[in-house]
Amino acid sequence: MHLEFYWLAVLFCLFLQKDLYQDSVQAANILGIFSYHFSSHNLVVRPLANALVKRGHNVTLITPVGMPTDIEGVRHIRVPKLNQRVQEMIEGDQILDFFGSKWIASLMVVSMLYNMSSDILSDKGVQKMLQNRNERFDLVMLEPSALEALYGVVEHYNATLMGFSGGNVNWSTEEVAGNFAPSINDPISSLGYSRSNSLLSKIYNWVHITEEKLLKHLIFRPSQLRIFKKFFNFSEQKFYNMREKYSVILVNNHISMGRVRSNVPNIIEVGGLHLTEPAEPCDxxxxxxxxxxxxxxxxxxxxxxxxxxxxxxxxxxxxxxxxxxxxxxxxxxxxxxxxxxxxxxxxxxxxxxxxxxxxxxxxxxxxxxxxxxxxxxxxxxxxxxxxxxxxxxxxxxxxxxxxxxxxxxxxxxxxxxxxxxxxxxxxxxxxxxxxxxxxxxxxxxDRPMSPLDTAVWWTEYALRNKDASHMRLNTEDVPLYYEWDWGLLLGLRFGIVFGSVIYLVYKLFQKTSARRRPFQVTGTVSQHPSLLDRRSQTQ
Known part of the structure; x- marks a missing residue:
């Protein structure tokens, strides 16, 4: 009798376990592309890749050589050119330009990201992966709003797109997440950005971010589009549509470390992810x-x-x-x-x-x-x-x-x-x-879940819900005044330039007309007072 109760308890536990893990996903193929040659970014990527492997997923990482170091169970595709680009910048002292003009730094970033996208997609290992018809991926992780040419990889595999940011949230990350709430406190670059709370500083920062948006739309994005069209047979419309395909974006941030922001549901804070790894002790x-x-x-x-x-x-x-x-x-x-x-x-x-x-x-x-x-x-x-x-x-x-x-x-x-x-x-x-x-x-x-558990849960959520559009804020649902700051300042900038051109043309026309007038009105006595005076004196 006791044995029967024992087996009933075992069966009950098995059914209970099944219910507890009904939301788990089967082993998935996950591709992560992380191009930055910074140890800090790789310290954040490493624990998540480890955890996903332990969960039974097949993880492939495309990274620079040695960053991160090899992870057991992960297939690494190394891109040596990513290392060479950084070495060339250091040896050529180009890195010092980042501390100078924000315009020089911006143009350097555009060039750097263009080269990164091209280097990754032209790499032999990456090309071999793309041309292998037996290769498939269920989910692709990218640094949001940076190497946008790599959207082609996501579309190539018809995979779910997930963002993974090792840095702070900025307006560009929020843009691809569908968060259009206005903000003047989160630029991409801090060069030339004021850190004062005065009204003048806020206006200055408003101009600063508008300049970043102009650079993004007029220089950066077209350069990424050229690479996208070069390596993938997809339309330009597909490129822009892919920007709205992010399901979840993990960000290395936490509300305790900065100001509270107007997040949308698909921006998930996992700040402290690298702290889940064992700390190296002192000698x-x-x-x-x-x-x-x-x-x-x-x-x-x-x-x-x-x-x-x-x-x-x-x-x-x-x-x-x-x-x-x-x-x-x-x-x-x-x-x-x-x-x-x-x-x-x-x-x-x-x-x-x-x-x-x-x-x-x-x-x-x-x-x-x-x-x-x-x-x-x-x-x-x-x-x-x-x-x-x-x-x-x-x-x-x-x-x-x-x-x-x-x-x-x-x-x-x-x-x-x-x-x-x-x-x-x-x-x-x-x-x-x-x-x-x-x-x-x-x-x-003080959190309900550790950063690592949070990151793993939301990664598997993205796998379970390929279409996560229910988490995004639709553009048509966004009040118009959320974009007034961008439109107003853009209108003012172009309005001032256009008005200045019209004014200069008008003044030039006035000056030209004034020069021509004496030659056009000769031959009339009444227009020469000196002749009239001489005639009156003679009489």
């Missing part, structure tokens, strides 16, 4: 250095992509002189082991285990350039930040945590020794920053 020497720090530790790092040797000499000297005035120990990330004037309280390391350093209970302050993952790790560990932004999204990342009260931000180009020292002292001695940092950490960690 025994570094661990002891931090454990014995009676007054705490200051951690200095300008990220993975910026080498200290490229920083201005006066900036390095100011940092060293300033940090030497404090009793806290310093962990300094640098590739220069023979640093001049280095004091004994500075621990120099080329590749520190950053997450372990920030998680150490003695860490009091993080001095950083403000890369998204670095800021995210500081928020996760509740460590106050001194930001020295120099590139792209770092200004926005640091501004967000500054507004939340856990960070101070300095202009790296105008940073004096006095300003730097007083700011560090304020961050260390005022308990408000540490309290705000702990509060942000609590908000960042």
């Amino acid at each position: 025994s020497k570094l661990q002891k250095f931090m454990d014995d720090a009676e007054h705490g530790v200051i951690y200095f790092s300008m990220g993975q992509e910026i080498m200290v040797q490229f920083l201005p000499e006066d900036m390095q000297q100011n940092l060293m002189k300033s940090l030497d005035q404090f009793k806290q120990r310093v962990v300094w990330k640098t590739e220069l082991y023979n640093m001049p004037n280095k004091s004994d309280n500075v621990y120099v390391i080329e590749q520190p285990p950053q997450r372990a350093v920030l998680a150490h209970p003695n860490t009091r302050l993080f001095i950083t350039n403000g890369g998204l993952l670095s800021v995210m790790e500081a928020v996760y560990s509740g460590v106050p930040i001194l930001g020295l932004p120099v590139f792209f999204d770092q200004f926005i990342n640091l501004r967000n945590v500054n507004l939340r009260g856990m960070a101070e931000v300095l202009d790296a180009n105008e940073m004096t020794l006095e300003i730097l020292t007083s700011t560090i002292r304020k961050l260390l001695e005022n308990p408000r920053y540490a309290l705000k940092a702990k509060k942000m950490s609590q908000s960042f960690r």
Whole structure:
């Protein structure tokens, strides 16, 4: 009798398990195309690819060589030209142009993305995959609104299109997600973008984003369309229709880290995805250095992509002189082991285990350039930040945590020794920053699901629901005033140019007419007062 009850319980559990997993999907073929040669993007991609493989899916990644490193169970198609492009930019010092004019930087980005799309689609491994008639994919993951020529891959396989953004959300990402709510706070590039709250700054930022939209529509998108038509036998209309095919867009962001935004349902925040990977521990020497720090530790790092040797000499000297005035120990990330004037309280390391350093209970302050993952790790560990932004999204990342009260931000180009020292002292001695940092950490960690579980669930949701149009905001349903800012400023710009041309033509016509008039009215006595005067005098 007891045995019968046992088997009934087993059968009940099996039926219950079936109900619990009725929403799961069968093994699917998933293709991810991630072209960026940045370690931060690959740190986000890696855990999701691992998790999808463990769920039984067949994952293929098209990436640069070595980024990410090989993942067990994943088929990697490497594109060497993506590595060569970056190397050429660094060796030719073209990367320095990103710190100059926003127009030069914009044109460089257009050229770079054009080359990336062409390099990927012309790669031998990719072409072999596309020409294999037995190859099929159920879902294709792309960085949203960047390499739009790759929409052809999605259409080629009749696959579901999913976005996966390793960076911040901007107006361009929202555009392909179907979110037309107006925003003047989220540009693609921060070069030339004002970070003040004044009305004049908001107007200036409005102009800035309009310029980005003009570049996107007039230069960037046509260049991607040319590649799309070159490699795929699809119409131009198909290219533009594909922009509205995104089912779900995963974004490496979280509401605790910045301002609340008007999201649509298909934008899913998975900020902290890379934190699900095990953190690299400190070695025994570094661990002891931090454990014995009676007054705490200051951690200095300008990220993975910026080498200290490229920083201005006066900036390095100011940092060293300033940090030497404090009793806290310093962990300094640098590739220069023979640093001049280095004091004994500075621990120099080329590749520190950053997450372990920030998680150490003695860490009091993080001095950083403000890369998204670095800021995210500081928020996760509740460590106050001194930001020295120099590139792209770092200004926005640091501004967000500054507004939340856990960070101070300095202009790296105008940073004096006095300003730097007083700011560090304020961050260390005022308990408000540490309290705000702990509060942000609590908000960042408090979620119904982990970032990885969230990402996996929504990826499989996209697989289960090939047509996810019910999650998108239809263009015809969007109130007209949501687009008034773009239309108004565009009209004003072209109106001013057109009016100026008309005015110049009118003034030129007036000047030409004035020159011709004396020659056209000769021969009439009444038009020459001097002749009339002479005749009257003779009489």
